[in-house]
Amino acid sequence: MNRSLRIVVVYPDLLGTYGDGGNGLVLTRRAERRGFPAELIEAASDGPLPVADVYTLGGGEDGPQVRATESLNEDGTLARAVRNGAVVFAVCAGYQIIGTTFPAADGSPVPGLGLLDVATVKGRAPRAVGEIVVDADLPGVGALTGFENHGGLTEVGPGAQPLGRVRTGVGNGDYTDGAWAGRVVGTYLHGPALARNPALADLLLRWATGEDELAPLDDYREQALRSERFEAALGRRTARGRRRVR
Amino acid sequence: MTTRTRVAVFATASLNGLSRRLHMGSGTVAGGRIGLAIAPNLLETLGAGRRSAVVSGTNGKTTTTRLLAAALESTGVPVLTNATGSNMPAGHVAALAGGPADAPAVLEVDEAYLPAIIGALHPNALVLLNLSRDQLDRSNEVRMVATRWREALAETICTVVANADDPLVVFGAQAATSVVWVAGGMRWRSDAAGCPACGGRIRFDEVSWSCECGFARPTPDVDVEVEPDGRTTAVFADGRRLPVVLLIPGLFNHRNAVLAAAAAEVLGVPADHAFEAMGQIEGVAGRFSVQDVGGVSTRLLLAKNPAGWEELLFLVAPGTSPVVVAINARIADGRDPSWLWDVPFERLSGRPVVATGERSADLSVRLHYAGVEHERVADPVEAVAVAARLGGDRGVETIEFIGNYTAFHDLLRANRAS
Known part of the structure; x- marks a missing residue:
């Protein structure tokens, strides 16, 4: 591609509570390092959402989550972009927003954007908080590491597939985490997810650029972080029996 | 004061005194818990x-x-x-x-x-x-x-x-x-x-x-x-x-x-x-104090969250001295250091930077994407020494050490012990 890749972080003022804005930065830098000019835009909720190749949505508090959904519905750009093949990577509250329904703070259902066939309800148990490891079903992505912090249970409908199977943690609440369909991906993983999982970042970049292969990068820092997190989530914790592991 | 209260006060004060004498802690929580019980x-x-x-x-x-x-x-x-x-x-x-x-x-x-x-x-x-x-x-x-x-x-x-x-x-x-x-x-x-x-x-x-x-x-x-x-x-x-x-x-x-x-x-x-x-207060529980850390003059700063880091990065911005950043993610720090991506570490670009602490791997990835060249050193005291070396011929200037809660206290403890 010869024009610049445009990456939009959606509403950091409403969906920026958990550091997920880092996903947009990771995608931008990894594109640039492969020689693709890339433009990172942090699009606040008081303006129109720019047309872009990639959209990232992050976690946020309950009230702002509902407001973000209203604004995105009114704006319409995100839904049009998905129909035109844009890549969407949505985390936690963002993941719930792009589904068909999610719970407001009082538990009452709020209609989502319907860009991904998942439905979220309020869980009964205390919030799922902790390290999570997921074996991704996406080609070439492998194991994912992240930190989850949510109270929702999410069911993946027939129009989407789970992102992967949970090795430790809670995820969707049914031994899977996240979902994907076409070029739309949702997950509960913070960290940020794309900083901890460069293979997933590169898959999204291949979709966005149309390239079958991307030049390898020296990811020794990311790999060191990954080994440390996998050991923390699966090694020591399992030994102490602090988290249930299947 | 009722007898029960007197007993509670006595128990609190004596347990705190004991804990301080035995150097088991600063003696503020254990005694208070007994008193409240x-x-x-x-x-x-x-x-x-x-x-x-x-x-x-x-x-x-x-x-x-x-x-x-x-x-x-x-x-x-x-x-x-x-x-x-x-x-x-x-x-x-x-x-x-x-x-x-x-x-x-x-x-x-x-x-x-x-x-x-x-x-x-x-x-x-x-x-x-x-x-x-x-x-x-x-x-x-x-x-x-x-x-x-x-x-x-x-x-x-x-x-x-x-x-x-x-x-x-x-x-x-x-x-x-x-x-x-x-x-x-x-x-x-x-x-x-x-x-x-x-x-x-x-x-x-x-x-x-x-x-x-x-x-x-x-x-x-x-x-x-x-x-x-x-x-x-x-x-x-x-x-x-x-x-x-x-x-x-x-x-x-x-x-x-x-x-x-x-x-x-x-x-x-x-x-x-x-x-x-x-105006007479020099340092508060070690914060803002300049200490000798393994022979290196070091200003000790504590920031726990993005708002605190924002203030401290502004505070150190006029300088060019080396900066050590120390990050842990214990319970007192919060178990999830994703907030590192909300901190504008880009501002440290061009300065000698050393990443340390138990979550220096997370920090190192963050600094990499911020375009901040850095070294990663596990031990915080050693990290200060490496930072001083990176500073090179800048001479005897004071380096900045910014840690989050437990990382800051790890350095204070290590420095007292040495």
Whole structure:
């Protein structure tokens, strides 16, 4: 591609509570390092959402989550972009927003954007908080590491597939985490997810650029972080029996 | 005092003394817990009839508490305070059980515990500094904390000294019957975009903020003027202009000192006396102090969350000296260091930087994407030595060490031990 890749972080003022804005930065830098000019835009909720190749949505508090959904519905750009093949990577509250329904703070259902066939309800148990490891079903992505912090249970409908199977943690609440369909991906993983999982970042970049292969990068820092997190989530914790592991 | 209370006070004070003598800790939590177990309403009993002030907020609690305590001490009375930052009920009980029944108290209080502490202690003055995201894995959303403050303050008669620049603080403080508004400043605005009153959007300009619904920055009763060279002046509603001159650095500390001075006035200490006493404080529990770390002159700074980092990165920005960044993610820090991606580490670009702490792998990835070249060194004292070497022929300048909560204390401990 010869024009610049445009990456939009959606509403950091409403969906920026958990550091997920880092996903947009990771995608931008990894594109640039492969020689693709890339433009990172942090699009606040008081303006129109720019047309872009990639959209990232992050976690946020309950009230702002509902407001973000209203604004995105009114704006319409995100839904049009998905129909035109844009890549969407949505985390936690963002993941719930792009589904068909999610719970407001009082538990009452709020209609989502319907860009991904998942439905979220309020869980009964205390919030799922902790390290999570997921074996991704996406080609070439492998194991994912992240930190989850949510109270929702999410069911993946027939129009989407789970992102992967949970090795430790809670995820969707049914031994899977996240979902994907076409070029739309949702997950509960913070960290940020794309900083901890460069293979997933590169898959999204291949979709966005149309390239079958991307030049390898020296990811020794990311790999060191990954080994440390996998050991923390699966090694020591399992030994102490602090988290249930299947 | 009932027998039960006497036993509880005795148990608290003796256990704390024992723990200090055995060097098992600073002796503030264990004793307090025992005391509360014996007499659950111990705090209420110890607080009854006592002149007291309470300091709360996300950042600056420990320093502001120290400053306000210094202001009260300047009148020659002993002041009871939880100087070690044990800011939950056990720490408060320990602080009060340790001294005379008529001594005034200045207590730092965890944001989430504030409603309970106000109810038990009925303080004369309450200082509210700021609210922002912190330890999201275990604490409540900041908007929820502001709402609980508001509910608690509607039922109290104490004088609230509140930061007019923070919309969430204003939302909480507004409910009180008597408020002294201070231009306390706020560099980090990312948690305040959503209006706590109506859910709309708050707009900020250089000095003020407002929402369409009418919720807006109150006119400060005590304003703060800052010259380009950093000189700070407190301007009171009655026309007094008092220079704020501190040994500890940072505009945020100077603004917090103005909040402390306003609270000192509520407790009967004139602000000019308060500023003079606060100006003698050199370091607060090691923070802002310059220490020799393995032969390297090092300024020790503590930042726990994005708002705190924002202030400290601004503080160190004029310099070119090496910077050590230390990150842990224990329970006291919050288990999830994703917030590192909310911190503008890009500003360290071009300086020698060393990443250390138990989560230096997370930090290293963050710095890499921020375009900040750095070394990664596991041991914090060794990290200081490496930073000094990276500084090279810059000579004897002081390097900056910025750690989050437990990483900062790890270095203090290691440095004391060596």
